[in-house]
Amino acid sequence: MVERPGVQLTGVHATSALGRGAEAQLAGVLAGVPAFGPVRRFDTGTRRVDAAATLPQVGGLADELAEAVEAACRAAGLDAARRARSALLLAVHGGSHVPRLAGDLAAGAGFPDVRTYTTACVSATSAVADAAALIRRGDVERAVVAAGYLVEPDQYALFDAGRALATDAAVRPFSAGRTGLLLGDGIAAVVLERADVARRPVADLLGWGRAGDAFHPCQPDPAGRGLSRAVTAALRRAGLAPEAVGYVNANATGTSHSDAAEAAALRTALGPAAARVPVSSTKALHGHALEASGLLELVVTVLALRHGKLPVNAGWLGPDPDCPLDVIRDAPRPAATGHALSLNAAFGGANTALLVGAP
Template identity: 35%
Template sequence: MSGKKDGRKAPKAGLEATTPSGLRRVVITGTGTINALGHDVATTMEAFREGRCGISQLQFRDVERLSIQIGGQIHDWRAEDYFNRQQILLYDKFTQFTLLAAKQAVAQAGLNFQGALGLRSGVVLGTAGGGLNTWDENYRAVYEEGKNRVHPFVVPKLMNNAAASHVSMEYGLRGPAFTVATACASSNHAMGLAFQMIRSGAAQVMLTGGSEAMLCFGGVKAWEGLRVMSKDACRPFSANRNGMVQGEGAGVFVFEDYEHARARGAEILAEVVGFAMSSDAQDIVMPSAQGAERAITAAMRDARLNPDQFGYINAHGTGTAANDKTECAAVAHAFGHHADRVMMSSTKSMHGHLIGGTGAVELLACIMALRDGVIAPTIGYEEPDPECALDVVPNEAREAQVDAVLSNAFAFGGLNAVIALRRI
């Protein structure tokens, strides 16, 4: 964490280990990331504070054949700096990103999973595309280059659960381990399920978050077909927005039973207090304000907090007209007369849309708001939109103390997932 570096500290005395319903409390004790803004949490949060844009010209094979040539790409990624040759043969880029973020999170949490803790710990991660770079490379080899053989590890490299499996093996996590694939809500669904597992007592520690590495020729070409992509910038909530911009990277967190964290003197970064999910059951690509509102309202109810207790929302905020207007309507209805007092920003304007990994990277902005009192901005905002008449924290970060926050994720397929955090 950047900002308040005072080493590990025990949480405030007198806090109960369970909720009024008898469920376990869940806290975050470790964070890790790599994305277009930085290779770690401190650099990413610094970029949030500065309103820095990580979206740039894409660089990969045949990019000149694409009509969309910008994205939140990690340009300086060198897998050989982190993994040996044998590992690189086994790890698609989305797995590489995950393992780096997980290493940072576990190191910050100061956990060792040997012995009994490993049996009570697990991993649940989100991804939409999984090993898309591996798919892309091998389709080329077979169909373009005419090769009749592929590497024997292509399947275990490209499967969506590869990252979760390698994380479980790396740290000896022998509890629940699986992957969630719900398009742009994948990370939020994964983190929500991890939260529920610890809260119910099914696990003591969970590594959770998500990753995505879709920035290859096939990955961008597929998204081009939807005609929702911008050719120049991501401008959420701005009247002149013209589409979303893809990104890549990972975010991984250590979710831990509060009593366990307190007993070992861990530094607690935030408390996870609520989670809800809903389905629009309406359209495969068009979002529903009613479905999103139900998820937002249910997450606040699950957290046992009222709308006036939330100071910040990390919006899904893709920069498409359909998403932005729908989300603003959902927030306005869910918060009622408190809607004009809550701050809401989209960090996708800086790091791009990480699809299945996006909610994980965006949760960092929520932790920064709670811990450092800094609200990440929505950059690229140029013209007010009457249908998005909320406080979207335009262009510059803002200092403000908030006690509770929400993180929204609304996916194709009408799948909605909202997480609530609280300062501790």
């Protein structure tokens, strides 16, 4: 049996309300100070909630994405010739603007073509999984994944009308007293390369899994069956046991049903190890970046793992009996192992799991 080549993350870049650049994200999540504040980008006078995690100064989405792709490619050492032989996968909110955005980004950054992903909150992680599959299959040596969302009035209004936004201006994943999610800016780009051609590895992408449960258009399966299958698939692809996982950056949005379902999924997929694996959701710090969340959180996860410290679960008020997990509170913890999961879920029952390791 021919052994398939490994996949590594090399260049990484991200921007959020925590700051610009990968190091700003790491410093922000380890400081543990949430970036939420009143919305100044548009009028929220008729809304129930007036809070999000937004950058004080931000360019247009196309410009921000181009800057992120350029920074990630530069960090990975990709010259024009290597970019011209690479795939570009882009995760953004759907709409008539997407073809032009994708075409302009591909042409400006020097890529021959681009795939687009508009599958809500698993857009970016689906793109990462596909990029890894392309590399493992031998179709390409490397791929760049980029994703972006900037808080804007339409999605804000939808989440507010659906009573999903936190009424106390804080996101409290897995905590008693949580009241919902808050949106946040997120722009990220990563380079994935076949291990034997990667020159500047940041992390190994060891496994990935995707599964659907189709339980409800908006609500998750209370048993977390789809997410559990995604985690199991990622572990199986990596050839690792649940006990090898040393951290979970959870999807946990701070909503009642979603957090409880994710806790159930982790208990099913990890078994007894679920009670001992440190868990946090960095959405409590940088907000929910919708289509870009998965990539932003992947960057944060690999940087934290590389640094050897695991970020806190901000906003904690007290334990919820429906979420019996080892939630990281008060201060960052030392990383006990070199493996971590980054989880995401979307409306319609779509679930993804990415398993990374220190190189």
